[in-house]
Amino acid sequence: MKKLEVVSFLRGYAIFTIILMHLVHPATKGFLNTAASFGGGGVHVFILVSGFGLYLSHLRKPATYPEFMQKRFSRVYLPYLLVLPLFVIFYYLQYGAFDLTTLLSHVFLFKMFDHTLDTSYAYSLWFISTIIQFYLCWPVIIRLFKGKWGLPLALVISLAWATLVGVLGKENDRAWNSCFLQYLWEFVAGMKLAELYHRSPERVRVPGWGILLVGAVVGMALTGVTGKVGGIFKLYNDIPSLLGYLSLALIIYKLSIPFVNHFFLFTDKIGYEWYLVHGLAFLALRHPFYDIMPIPLALLACWAVSYMVAMLFSRVLTVLGIKKRAVAGINEKTNHP
Numbered sequence: 001m002k003k004l005e006v007v008s009f010l011r012g013y014a015i016f017t018i019i020l021m022h023l024v025h026p027a028t029k030g031f032l033n034t035a036a037s038f039g040g041g042g043v044h045v046f047i048l049v050s051g052f053g054l055y056l057s058h059l060r061k062p063a064t065y066p067e068f069m070q071k072r073f074s075r076v077y078l079p080y081l082l083v084l085p086l087f088v089i090f091y092y093l094q095y096g097a098f099d100l101t102t103l104l105s106h107v108f109l110f111k112m113f114d115h116t117l118d119t120s121y122a123y124s125l126w127f128i129s130t131i132i133q134f135y136l137c138w139p140v141i142i143r144l145f146k147g148k149w150g151l152p153l154a155l156v157i158s159l160a161w162a163t164l165v166g167v168l169g170k171e172n173d174r175a176w177n178s179c180f181l182q183y184l185w186e187f188v189a190g191m192k193l194a195e196l197y198h199r200s201p202e203r204v205r206v207p208g209w210g211i212l213l214v215g216a217v218v219g220m221a222l223t224g225v226t227g228k229v230g231g232i233f234k235l236y237n238d239i240p241s242l243l244g245y246l247s248l249a250l251i252i253y254k255l256s257i258p259f260v261n262h263f264f265l266f267t268d269k270i271g272y273e274w275y276l277v278h279g280l281a282f283l284a285l286r287h288p289f290y291d292i293m294p295i296p297l298a299l300l301a302c303w304a305v306s307y308m309v310a311m312l313f314s315r316v317l318t319v320l321g322i323k324k325r326a327v328a329g330i331n332e333k334t335n336h337p
Contacts, residue, residue, distance in 0.1 A: 006206060006253055007049050009261060012268035013249050014042030014049075019278045022124055023303055026286070027295055038220065041245030043127065044238060047183045048246070050131065051190025052197075058142060059198045065139050072135045076272070078322050079313075080128055081107065083276045087121040090284060115173045122279025126174045133180035134187060145188045154188035157181060162235040171235055182235075186242060206254060212247045219244020273317065274310035281306035 017039030024036040057063075063071070084106050092098050102120050105111035111118045112129035119126050134141070145154055161181040170176035180187075197204040207215075222240030226233045252260065267274070282302050289298035317323035 005265065006250070007052065008268040009253050009264050010045050010049050010246075010249055011271055012264035012266070013252070014045045015271035015275055016042075016264065016267055018042040018046075018124075019274060019306070020303075022278065023282060023299055027299060034224075038223065038245065041223070041241040044183070044186050044242040045246055045249065047131075047134075047186045048190040048193075048242065050134070051187035052194045053190075054138070055142065055191040056194035056198060059194060068138060069135065072132075074322060076128070076131065076135075079273065079276060079317055082317075083280070083313075084121070086277075086280055090280060091121070094283075113175055115175045118174045118178075122283065124275065124279045126178050127275070129175075130178050130180050130183065137180065141184075141187070142191075145191065151185065151188050151192050155185040158183070158185040158238070159236070162238075166235050177235060183238070186238065206250050209251075209254070212251050212254070215243050215247030216251060217244075219247055270307075270310045270314040273313040274307060277309050277313055278306040281309055 021036045021039035025033060028036065058068075084103065088098065088103055102111075102117060105114065105117040106121065106125070109129065109132060111120070112133065118129055145151070158181060161179065161184075165171055165173075165176045165182070168176070193204060206212075219240045219242070221244075223237050223244050226237035226240070285302045285305055286298070289301050292298075293301065314323065
């Protein structure tokens, strides 16, 4: 296994399943729709590996907070700004609609405090608010959650926040249920793995088949039950969702099917760009493609076009100097959120 290749695989796999869910959900019902929902667990893995990558970089080469924010915002915020005009143009041409408040909420990020703004343009853009909240709180996070009690403390905070969201009846409000505090324990868990890897790389390895199979079955079963019950119970399904999703992803990785692994490793290199453009691509292409081809073929076409647009966008960012040439794995120069 190449050094930290599995981290790149997990990011690529997570982005793929999240986007697949966004593609399939509007066009399906029943079992297929429910099965696609499992792809949403990729958010938990992505936050886990984000905590791992950022903290590993910090341990290897600490940066000042201004330096950290400059790197994060140039990698995450600037590409986001470049995509926003495309959404504005699409909504104006398609619906004759333009709302200055909506645009400014994305530019200045106050959308993270309003559910209707946070999910405007494309529902998937809520994640930008969440990951930037982690960046804004980075100095506090690395100071507060160091040491052996860091992860238990983060878990208590996340569970307390989930409980508060439920008590207030905000479980369906993205500004509340996707606040960074909801996912804090996953981010800190990634930091703890980075800490362990930094001290003793040989101790961080992919678990055996038995552990992964049990984790996948138990995690997916509990996730399915909480998803079926719905309501406030969905606020507490992050733990089984991460367990089941991560276990299944690692099983696929350990199978070592060359084409599959290479595809997800390459997807990692353009993953953030794909996440930014896929919502717009699906909005623009879904109905025209539905009119001229069967739905399964239309979905495949939407997916393929969005992937190609992401590759083009990644190339543009590289040419502009916003993005460095991607490499598999994580190192001090990691260019992922």
